[in-house]
Amino acid sequence: MSPPALAVTGLTVDYGPVRALRDVSLLVPEGGFVAVLGGNGAGKSTLLRAISGVLPFHGGVVREGGITAAGTPLRGRRPDQIVRQGVVQIPEGRDVFARMTVAENLRAGALGVRDRAAVAAARERVLRLFPVLAERERQRAGLLSGGEQQMLAIGRALMAGPRLLLLDEPSLGLAPIMIGRIAETISAINGEGIAVLLIEQNAALALELASYAYVLEVGAVALEGSARELAASPEVRDRYLGITGGADDEPDLAATGPAKTLTRWSG
Template sequence: MLELKDLHVRYGGIHAVQGVNMKVNKGDIVTLIGANGAGKSSIVRSIAGLVRGVSGEMLYTGRDGETINLVGSMPEKIVKKGIALSPEGRRILPHLTVAENLTLGAYSRVDKKAIEEDRQWVYSLFPRLQERHWQKGGTLSGGEQQMLAVGRALMSRPDLLMLDEPSLGLAPILVEEISAIIKALNADGQTILLIEQNAYAALSIANRAYVLEVGAIVLEGSGQGLLHNPQVKEAYLGG
């Protein structure tokens, strides 16, 4: 579905991503782990079209079966092609209500009835959001904001859902809850690219995993494989 070939990202003088090759197959959960500053967010932000200074190839095969190179496309076009990003730090709109945040997530779509059905579907995934649908996003707790961020990304009905550190700053019980939702979505056929610092949670649910260090992939394999890899254990799982 998505293949990155020799991807480079440069911000001014900083070479943040240095020739990354990655593949996301349809129906998989692929995770990208690595330390803070390794370039994980730069990669997903590039895929979403938010970054300039991207070179290399990002080949994406969308629902229409056509393969295109995403490099240079505007974010709004990429959303229409079926890729959604729930960004790092959640970035919900604090002055809009929960319901409005979700409506915004469906901005690329026109079918009002289908959008409304999907809103109900998101509420069924996250009942807390339904209870609070009239509240301003900024009044939600951190965990609820994260649910809203994921729900909002789902509202575009993406073929590829990218989640950038959904467990950041959440209590362990909420991390588990989010993990369970990610697994359930995937069981329904949702392709997911998951970025995490919390390597254990990510690796245990991923089909395929990549380890990023200072802008380059240093390891790749199945989620379970990397979970038991001594190198990964030492560097990311606390020995």
């Protein structure tokens, strides 16, 4: 049995005197799709920063716990080393290189890849996924729409040949039609065998895409379960889906049958 794409065990993170994460554990199976839900300040972005190795740039420190990708320890490694292990983050706000062209942004995503054939294949794959990027290859990234910039951010990440994508709020600030397109693309990428860890405040979207989910509250895992179980949980429905019950309020993504109340971790 192959090791999981990602295993986080007992992760505790501090920003100075502030404890941002407390004893957080989660698994992303090989090729799996896992979502992390939670409100502002729950620790979602901190979790991704710790995994991708950029936490020190934000003043954070991992105090305890382990992080492994496909069995390889990541804790203490530099961000570029983590990318070479196949773990690539797409940050909140997209963060494209605005003054560089679309083509230059894509090449930047492949800087650590020495196999030219692999780079060419990745580029072809990205332009097949996002034909609009092929049309705008010579255009500066800063002139793209928000949705197009999100496509470019995903495409740039794919240029590195990831085994695991870390997505931080990919729907943020996008029009509903573009959110749908991005969601379809993420599902297609996962369908090709790339594991996904999705951080998303749009809980309905996250639970529709993912197969398993965790809920963070004040830096700790409060609930976990299959996406279907969480969608049917009265607590999640009330707090994150804005649904207080009633037959007319039943969302399409919820499980049929009686709603479950998931066990809360003592943390």
